[in-house]
Amino acid sequence: MAEVTPFFLFSAAFLASAVEMVEALTIILAVGVTRGWRSSLTGAASASVALAAIVGVFGPALTLIPLDVLRLVVGGLLLVFGVQWLRKAILRASGLKALHDEDAIFEQERREAAAGPSEERLGLDWYAFTLAFKGVFLEGLEVAFIVITFGTSQGRLGLAVVGAVAAFVLVAVVGVAVHRPPSRVPENTLKFGVGVMLTTFGTFWGTEGTGAKWPGGEASLLGVLVGVLALSLGLVAVLRRLEGRSEVEAVQVAA
Amino acid sequence: MNRLRAFGAFWYDFVVGDEWSVAVGVLAAFAGAAALVRLGVNAWWLVPAAAAGLLAVSVLRAARS
Numbered sequence: 001m002a003e004v005t006p007f008f009l010f011s012a013a014f015l016a017s018a019v020e021m022v023e024a025l026t027i028i029l030a031v032g033v034t035r036g037w038r039s040s041l042t043g044a045a046s047a048s049v050a051l052a053a054i055v056g057v058f059g060p061a062l063t064l065i066p067l068d069v070l071r072l073v074v075g076g077l078l079l080v081f082g083v084q085w086l087r088k089a090i091l092r093a094s095g096l097k098a099l100h101d102e103d104a105i106f107e108q109e110r111r112e113a114a115a116g117p118s119e120e121r122l123g124l125d126w127y128a129f130t131l132a133f134k135g136v137f138l139e140g141l142e143v144a145f146i147v148i149t150f151g152t153s154q155g156r157l158g159l160a161v162v163g164a165v166a167a168f169v170l171v172a173v174v175g176v177a178v179h180r181p182p183s184r185v186p187e188n189t190l191k192f193g194v195g196v197m198l199t200t201f202g203t204f205w206g207t208e209g210t211g212a213k214w215p216g217g218e219a220s221l222l223g224v225l226v227g228v229l230a231l232s233l234g235l236v237a238v239l240r241r242l243e244g245r246s247e248v249e250a251v252q253v254a255a
Numbered sequence: 256m257n258r259l260r261a262f263g264a265f266w267y268d269f270v271v272g273d274e275w276s277v278a279v280g281v282l283a284a285f286a287g288a289a290a291l292v293r294l295g296v297n298a299w300w301l302v303p304a305a306a307a308g309l310l311a312v313s314v315l316r317a318a319r320s
Contacts, residue, residue, distance in 0.1 A: 073283065077270065079281045079306060082270045089311045096318055141269065203306045206281070210288040212299040224303060233309055235314050242318070 012197045013081045013163030016146045019190045020139040021171040026136030035128035041131030051140040062152040068209055074149040075206025082198030089192040094239035165239030280309045
């Protein structure tokens with residue numbers, strides 16, 4: 001059974017976590033600035049504890065499943081996830097879908113938080129707590145999923161957790177330092193990278209799970225990675241050309 | 256009942272996403288590869304080919320819409 005290098009494992013967990021934590025940070029900052037930090041940070045911390053519990057329970061539990069079955073299931077899920085992440089990243093890179101604008105999202109979240117109802121429970125602004133909890137939990141669920149699947153498939157859950165925590169710390173430090181969403185982060189590039197990795201590992205592990213043997217063993221992983229990357233970049237180029245052509249045609253019709 | 260439905264809808268959306276045909280295509284590719292392996296064919300090429308096809312179709316369909 002081929003072993004994926006620790007570098008790829010760490011990178012996948014780190015990148016996926018960084019992308020999702022930037023989005024979670026935008027919500028926490030918007031709620032914190034508008035409704036107060038105590039409830040916002042308590043909500044974020046509670047969601048982090050819930051996510052850690054999910055990883056702590058499901059991570060070790062999944063190691064009880066036979067590795068071939070685990071890789072088939074994990075490969076399938078990663079492939080479905082990966083194709084959908086990549087589709088959105090390709091559409092954004094080609095200009096057919098709007099890029100994430102964290103500053104605009106921050107302003108929208110801030111307006112919504114300001115308009116929310118005031119209700120105190122357990123000494124907290126319940127609306128702010130709920131908003132921050134849901135933001136962190138929902139964004140973090142995909143990270144937990146990636147950490148669990150990558151970690152258990154390689155028997156290196158600890159390394160995947162370290163990758164996710166490193167990204168969490170980095171994004172949190174940036175958030176505390178600037179008190180604004182890190183809008184300069186090349187979010188779509190990161191999402192593109194995560195999509196390529198998820199699709200690559202999903203294809204690799206899924207194939208192994210079916211019982212087929214890769215020619216060249218672990219070396220094939222690099223081939224799959226290059227293939228997925230080339231196809232994705234090729235699709236971006238095709239869509240950009242089609243988009244350019246349709247714009248020219250629209251200008252000609254208007255003229 | 257509504258909460259149960261919302262819970263189910265959340266997990267369906269989380270796992271399957273907004274394009275169920277991708278999940279069906281992946282399942283079909285895995286089943287096909289496993290069947291060929293049982294027949295003695297080392298079908299390592301089937302899943303990558305299916306993944307490439309699914310990605311291309313999914314992107315082009317979304318672009319057209």
